[in-house]
Amino acid sequence: MSALPELTIAAALDGxxxxxxxxxxxxxxxxxxxxxxxxxxxxxxxxxPELALEMAKSAxxxxxxxxxxxxxxxxxxxxxxxxxxxxxxxxxxxILEPFIPPYESTVTAQLQAAGAVFLGKTNLDEFAMGSSNMxxxxxxxxxxWTRAGSNAKLVPGGSSGxxxxxxxxxxxxxxxxxxxxxSIRQPAAFTGxxxxxxxxxxxSRYGIVAFASSLDQAGPMARNVEDCAILLGAMSGxxxxxxxxxxxxxxxxxxxxxRGVKGLRIGVPAEYRVEGMSAEIEALWTRxxxxxxxxxxxxxxxxxxxxxxxxxxxxxxxxxxxxxxLARYDGVRFGTRVDGEDLIDMYERTRAAGFGPEVKRRIMIxxxxxxxxxxxxxxxxxxxxxxxxxxxxxxxxxxxxxxxTPTAPSAAFGLGExxxxxxxxxxxxxFTVPASLAGVPAMSVPAGLDAQGLPLGLQVIxxxxxEETILAVGGALERAAGFTALPAIRAGGGATK
Amino acid sequence: xxxxxxxxxxxxxxxxxxxxxxxxxxxxxAEKILANAPDREGRFFAVPxxxx
Numbered sequence: 001m002s003a004l005p006e007l008t009i010a011a012a013l014d015g016x017x018x019x020x021x022x023x024x025x026x027x028x029x030x031x032x033x034x035x036x037x038x039x040x041x042x043x044x045x046x047x048x049p050e051l052a053l054e055m056a057k058s059a060x061x062x063x064x065x066x067x068x069x070x071x072x073x074x075x076x077x078x079x080x081x082x083x084x085x086x087x088x089x090x091x092x093x094x095i096l097e098p099f100i101p102p103y104e105s106t107v108t109a110q111l112q113a114a115g116a117v118f119l120g121k122t123n124l125d126e127f128a129m130g131s132s133n134m135x136x137x138x139x140x141x142x143x144x145w146t147r148a149g150s151n152a153k154l155v156p157g158g159s160s161g162x163x164x165x166x167x168x169x170x171x172x173x174x175x176x177x178x179x180x181x182x183s184i185r186q187p188a189a190f191t192g193x194x195x196x197x198x199x200x201x202x203x204s205r206y207g208i209v210a211f212a213s214s215l216d217q218a219g220p221m222a223r224n225v226e227d228c229a230i231l232l233g234a235m236s237g238x239x240x241x242x243x244x245x246x247x248x249x250x251x252x253x254x255x256x257x258x259r260g261v262k263g264l265r266i267g268v269p270a271e272y273r274v275e276g277m278s279a280e281i282e283a284l285w286t287r288x289x290x291x292x293x294x295x296x297x298x299x300x301x302x303x304x305x306x307x308x309x310x311x312x313x314x315x316x317x318x319x320x321x322x323x324x325x326l327a328r329y330d331g332v333r334f335g336t337r338v339d340g341e342d343l344i345d346m347y348e349r350t351r352a353a354g355f356g357p358e359v360k361r362r363i364m365i366x367x368x369x370x371x372x373x374x375x376x377x378x379x380x381x382x383x384x385x386x387x388x389x390x391x392x393x394x395x396x397x398x399x400x401x402x403x404x405t406p407t408a409p410s411a412a413f414g415l416g417e418x419x420x421x422x423x424x425x426x427x428x429x430x431f432t433v434p435a436s437l438a439g440v441p442a443m444s445v446p447a448g449l450d451a452q453g454l455p456l457g458l459q460v461i462x463x464x465x466x467e468e469t470i471l472a473v474g475g476a477l478e479r480a481a482g483f484t485a486l487p488a489i490r491a492g493g494g495a496t497k
Numbered sequence: 498x499x500x501x502x503x504x505x506x507x508x509x510x511x512x513x514x515x516x517x518x519x520x521x522x523x524x525x526x527a528e529k530i531l532a533n534a535p536d537r538e539g540r541f542f543a544v545p546x547x548x549x
Binding site for chain 2: 098099100102103200201214215217240243244246247306309331332333334335336337339340341342343345346380381383384385386387388390436437438439
């Protein structure tokens with residue numbers, strides 16, 4: 001059964017439908033792979049093999065009864081930011097270490113209703129705040145990829161680094177992620193997989209531990225574009241429990257991935273050619289442009305003049321919202337409590353012990369930019385510049401159907417690198433943050449390897465609620481790139497270190 | 498950056514706030530809610546004394 005984790009979701013669905021294997025066999029193969037390889041990767045915070053087996057048995061029973069859902073029997077990994085009823089949900093923070101949600105997030109409830117099997121809860125940066133997975137209170141995640149000729153451990157990116165590592169290492173057929181400023185797309189690029197941040201409002205935020213509510217969006221991570229399209233279809237849809245959920249019909253994303261790009265106008269934004277970008281990233285971008293041109297797309301140079309303000313705006317807006325959202329962790333109703341002399345002392349000790357340094361930094365930045373004397377100068381100003389960033393995209397999309405850019409300014413870096421100066425870490429998100437601020441959908445597709453043998457991703461950005469076009473462009477890039485490289489650590493790969 | 502005359506953008510949603518009917522949609526789940534409480538007394542969350 002060692003070959004089962006190698007399958008795509010589409011192929012696994014076919015295999016299950018043709019009864020070549022059962023959901024129980026498929027799930028068992030993945031649970032065994034997790035048991036064998038996760039000690040090296042630390043991709044999971046909580047593994048749930050017994051629960052997975054139960055879900056797989058139910059999936060097989062449902063299929064036998066003729067009630068197979070769209071994801072019947074497909075083993076997935078769930079980012080530990082999605083509340084799962086009865087299964088501990090930590091957000092990779094000590095403050096939520098004992099938290100067992102009494103309810104299910106809408107996205108995971110929809111995946112369950114479609115018949116998916118959950119293998120466990122994946123590691124992430126604490127409260128999704130980071131680009132390396134180094135801020136998790138449950139230890140760093142190791143990228144299954146290594147540089148050619150080196151055993152040095154690399155980061156999987158973040159914040160959905162555990163989900164990315166699990167999918168890349170064949171420990172799950174797909175995973176859920178969340179993306180606030182690049183947390184699906186950057187780890188997807190770092191691990192050679194595909195990930196989509198849908199339009200804000202496409203997937204319900206109900207039951208997802210909140211970081212920055214005006215930016216957070218759930219999305220799928222998988223090993224190819226079609227698999228992402230299948231997952232996105234099951235995750236999307238209107239939810240009355242989320243006041244920002246969009247009342248939109250869910251299109252046939254899987255069909256869109258096969259559309260092709262003939263006649264599409266693809267914009268190449270000049271401002272994404274940032275200073276200090278490596279020649280390899282530049283060359284990859286040029287290759288991507290050529291691939292789309294060869295398949296019949298028209299390439300148009302465009303300008304997004306406020307791109308350079310994306311990061312500063314993001315690092316005001318996101319911490320501001322985080323400081324408000326994280327006020328709820330006070331040790332009273334759930335989570336960890338540290339006793340004190342009185343109520344205030346209890347709050348202070350609980351928060352001092354429960355939050356890690358990056359979370360504390362962002363809460364402090366957030367409370368500062370929202371404070372009475374600085375609100376207008378920082379928060380309000382940032383919101384106005386955010387409006388200009390959205391306007392940039394709207395003007396661009398009057399001329400083009402989608403944009404092509406690199407996903408990240410570098411390949412995966414070493415565990416512990418870029419930790420000295422938070423700003424160096426924040427620069428990872430330079431290409432992903434603007435789409436988050438504008439609320440438009442974007443995806444990362446693996447497009448090649450750098451000179452050290454590490455995967456690099458290209459990003460496709462689309463119009464609001466036009467995930468279909470980015471899937472079409474992503475599919476075209478995937479066909480042209482023919483990305484078949486495999487990570488060193490993977491189920492069935494035999495690599496042990 | 499010149500932001501003269503630019504209205505601040507507070508959210509990512511391209512829509513107006515939706516209102517729902519003012520009706521009870523769930524409730525009577527005190528035990529579920531208290532299950533995660535670090536400390537409780539009966540059907541209440543317990544905290545250190547706040548009145549002298």
